[in-house]
Amino acid sequence: DAGVIQSPRHEVTEMGQEVTLRCKPISGHDYLFWYRQTMMRGLELLIYFNNNVPIDDSGMPEDRFSAKMPNASFSTLKIQPSEPRDSAVYFCASSLALGARDFGPGTRLTVT
């Protein structure tokens, strides 16, 4: 089991550019979560999916953020346009039903 896979691991981009983060959940898991971690706010839930359907996106900061899950093995988190305050580590996690989340290694995003 390769665990949750995220790409890229590091992303450096300029303000105003579009950023796309990718996630492959663990096969068979029916829940997928996107989290953001910063020094000031800790680990925040942005959005989660159940069986590829977005269930709760109340944590998405604003309209610049969007997430999709076109199939059970792939999800994207997109930021357009990106801003310096979006700099953070973004984690994808997956789980079976109400079980504990398995986290990916994260994508460290730096927006200059």
Added chain:
Amino acid sequence: GENVGLHLPTLSVQEGDNSIINCAYSNSASDYFIWYKQESGKGPQFIIDIRSNMDKRQGQRVTVLLNKTVKHLSLQIAATQPGDSAVYFCAEKISGDKLIFGTGTRLQVFP
């Protein structure tokens, strides 16, 4: 990972001693709790979980205690090792499938 907060509490223990990390949770209706360990540059890693119908659960070198009366959760690590050095987060499931994480405690193990 970005887990160094300005006010992240730190617990320093000597190798071989037992560690106790505490967590106060917010919602009396929470029915599921998890402890995660996060090492620098990595994602949170599951350690142990407990449901609200239990007050204690043991794993390998770790024990979680749940006190619903005062909404308190603790993680006990026996014979702490240098590899246990990390930030530890408690998480509670408050509704549906939402899991809310605490701010974390940094555990430092010195020889």
